[in-house]
Amino acid sequence: MFDLSGKVAIVTGASRGLGREDALTLARLGADVVISDILLEDDPDLATTAEGANSVLAQVAAAQGWVHANATAEEIRRLGRRSTAIKMDVTDRDRVREVFRQVAEQFGKIDILINNAATLDHVAQIPNQDYRLWDRDIAVNLTGAFNCTKEVWPYLVQNHWGRIVYMSSVAGTMGGFGQASYSATKAGLIGLARTAALEGGRHGITANAIVPGIILSEAARTAAETNPIYERFRNRTVFKRFGEPSEIAATVAFLCSEEAGYITGAAIEVAGGMSLLTA
Numbered sequence: 687m688f689d690l691s692g693k694v695a696i697v698t699g700a701s702r703g704l705g706r707e708d709a710l711t712l713a714r715l716g717a718d719v720v721i722s723d724i725l726l727e728d729d730p731d732l733a734t735t736a737e738g739a740n741s742v743l744a745q746v747a748a749a750q751g752w753v754h755a756n757a758t759a760e761e762i763r764r765l766g767r768r769s770t771a772i773k774m775d776v777t778d779r780d781r782v783r784e785v786f787r788q789v790a791e792q793f794g795k796i797d798i799l800i801n802n803a804a805t806l807d808h809v810a811q812i813p814n815q816d817y818r819l820w821d822r823d824i825a826v827n828l829t830g831a832f833n834c835t836k837e838v839w840p841y842l843v844q845n846h847w848g849r850i851v852y853m854s855s856v857a858g859t860m861g862g863f864g865q866a867s868y869s870a871t872k873a874g875l876i877g878l879a880r881t882a883a884l885e886g887g888r889h890g891i892t893a894n895a896i897v898p899g900i901i902l903s904e905a906a907r908t909a910a911e912t913n914p915i916y917e918r919f920r921n922r923t924v925f926k927r928f929g930e931p932s933e934i935a936a937t938v939a940f941l942c943s944e945e946a947g948y949i950t951g952a953a954i955e956v957a958g959g960m961s962l963l964t965a
């Protein structure tokens with residue numbers, strides 16, 4: 687089951703965290719995988735790109751050595767699959783179009799898109815929400831996923847087969863205190879996934895959203911260690927623990943499989959029961 691041999695996948699924001707784990711898991715199941723990210727560890731412009739991204743987290747990631755785009759591509763090639771790491775900012779439509787064209791040329795086709803790239807590095811209640819950060823989050827998290835969906839579409843239609851997965855969040859389904867922009871984008875992705883599901887059906891394309899709780903990527907682990915509110919989040923789960931990146935990646939892999947071909951337009955919570963009413 688879940689044999690992805692012969693499939694070509696693109697994962698956005700795959701140089702670290704959940705995207706990197708998704709990419710490795712898809713490759714272990716047989717897929718060729720393109721690692722795309724705004725940050726690449728051996729990019730001579732890494733520091734300036736991180737600075738220009740207007741994201742504290744991008745700068746932390748670059749400084750802490752969290753960026754593993756090329757190393758992940760290399761790890762995938764060692765599994766015997768094809769892989770490459772490509773610098774791509776999901777907000778840059780011309781670049782997205784060009785990258786997808788290059789991938790289709792080099793790999794022969796595109797079958798799977800994992801819309802994972804996102805920014806989450808500020809918390810502020812609405813009166814203090816910085817307009818620039820609101821605009822940035824909409825541009826990266828929501829419009830970026832739309833750009834990739836629109837540009838991948840012709841390739842999936844050509845295959846009469848496709849899988850698109852959107853990384854939403856419980857902040858999108860439950861709201862997030864101090865997370866107006868993040869929460870709004872993550873709710874928006876569910877609407878986008880459902881629309882892509884409706885329009886993709888006739889072309890054999892499924893589109894689904896995953897709704898994670900707190901999952902221990904480098905970024906989330908750091909936040910959990912420094913922000914006491916995370917203890918409350920942990921206690922809201924029925925297991926009293928955070929999730930592991932492999933638990934998201936397994937769900938991504940399932941949704942990309944042949945076996946999940948009748949699942950579309952779904953928003954699947956992988957959150958340890960965080961949204962359940964507790965006694």
Ligand SMILES: NC(=O)c1ccc[n+]([C@@H]2O[C@H](COP(=O)([O-])OP(=O)(O)OC[C@H]3O[C@@H](n4cnc5c(N)ncnc54)[C@H](O)[C@@H]3O)[C@@H](O)[C@H]2O)c1
Nearest residue numbers: 699703704724775776802803804853855898900901903906
């Ligand atoms: N970790 C969690 O607890 C959690 C919970 C709910 C949802 N999510 C979602 O899962 C996804 C991954 O989360 P993570 O914890 O691994 O986050 P992360 O911040 O570690 O990873 C995000 C990746 O996206 C890349 N990126 C940022 N802006 C980009 C751009 N403009 N173009 C291309 N790439 C860009 C970053 O460089 C990074 O590699 C995100 O969509 C996040 O919102 C995560």
